[in-house]
Amino acid sequence: MQKLLVFSDLHIQDSTIIGLDPIARFTDAFAHALANHPDAQGIVLMGDLTHSGTASEYEMLKPMLADTRMPVTYMMGNHDRREAFVQVFPQATLDNAGFIQTGFDIGDWCVLTLDTLDGPPYHDRHHSGRLCSDRLGWLADMLEQAKDRPITIFTHHPFGDIGFSKLDEIKLENGMDVLGILRSHPMPVHILSGHVHRTISGQWDGVSYTVFKSTCHQNPLNLNEKHTYKFVDEPGGYSVVLFDGPNLIIHTEDFFGA
Template sequence: MQKILVFTDIHLVPEGETIIGLDPLARFAQGMAHALDHHPDAARVVLCGDLSHNAAPPEYARLRAALDTCPLPVSLMLGNHDRRAPFLGAFPDADRMDTGHIQHVTDLPGYRLICLDTLNEEADDTHSGWLCAARLDWLDAALAGADDRRLIVFTHHPPIDTGFKGMDWIGLKNRADLVARLNTAGNVAQIVSGHIHRTIQGSAGGIPVAIFKSPCHQMPMALGYQDSSLSIAEPGAYGLLLLTDEGVIVHSEDFTLPPTEAQTYT
């Protein structure tokens, strides 16, 4: 069994600033410490976009400093709050395509992890996602090269509606193109996304979809609301994927809950 740690929607802000009274960097550091303490045998950490809140260079510099001591390999992805130029200023090696798109593949025994760049910097609504022809072509090649491995596809914007109307409005606009390609591949075991700031399970074309919460601020359980900026100080979380011979097992860990001692019951 292999483990993958997933953090999404970190939203780092400049030093001294907060989001609804929460310090994103402190929350992320707390979550990473918890994850590394409980799962030091993880194969990799995936940061699933919205690394910064304002796409400002100092925010990416803070992230780089926070990751300097991480003992595990890290896959970095972009979300709607990110921008490629300032991100690449702090992480110049992250442009694996040499096109400015932050997409990459990691092969593990029996599995291939595919991280997609759904950021649309030209979106009229500012925050929706899009996969252009170049990115979809790259995906086709990544899918075709997986051989007999199971595939796990990571996106910031989920490929499904979630019931939160404001967030769904700024979702992945051409998700049908993505789902069609994944279904054609035939060996996609799991899609993992962020963006919504809630723990959600769903299905895209029959493929399981797991959406994880932020380590910082969450979307309140307000189905149907149009406002995509609603936030609440619920427990922060990270995701844990267990890659087994039978398939993918998905867990979510609320790491900010007070520690409690396990007890037996009869």
């Protein structure tokens, strides 16, 4: 059995968010995960690595990851900025067009991590995601190469609605187009997403998905049409994804210190 440790929505900055310290929260999550899962094959950071996408915030994140020898796969969220990230993490894997997305095999599975950050150009307070034609082409190529292997897609932005009206306004804008591409793959596909700051699972247009909570601040369960961005102090979480032959097993862990 192969294992990945997944962290989403770190929102690293040097001040608190609703009274919570994102650096302390991620430090606790990372320590808890490494102490309990030293046998993991790798780590995926699912975007919103920082709160404002500045080089100084990526500099704060860098030493927090220095003590692990596991390979780390980085992803972009709407709060990130690609150029500042690459300046601090030049070793991150880029595709041929310079987007921060990659693919790798683990067990019987093929993992693809998408870069759904819309831009450049970037627009202030624009938080929905988009896969441009270059990135859609990359996805089609990777699906072709995966052939008869099952696929796990990591995407910061959800492809479809999750029932929180404000978050549904800022999902992946062309998510339905991407789902159409995924459904053409002959083998099982499962989508793992962040962005929402709450643990959710379901199915979009015939494709199953799981959404992970943040390591820091969480979104309360509010399904009425007046949903707002009012975050709450609930335990932070991370995920342990197991690849067991043809089976995919997804655990979530709410941590309370290492």
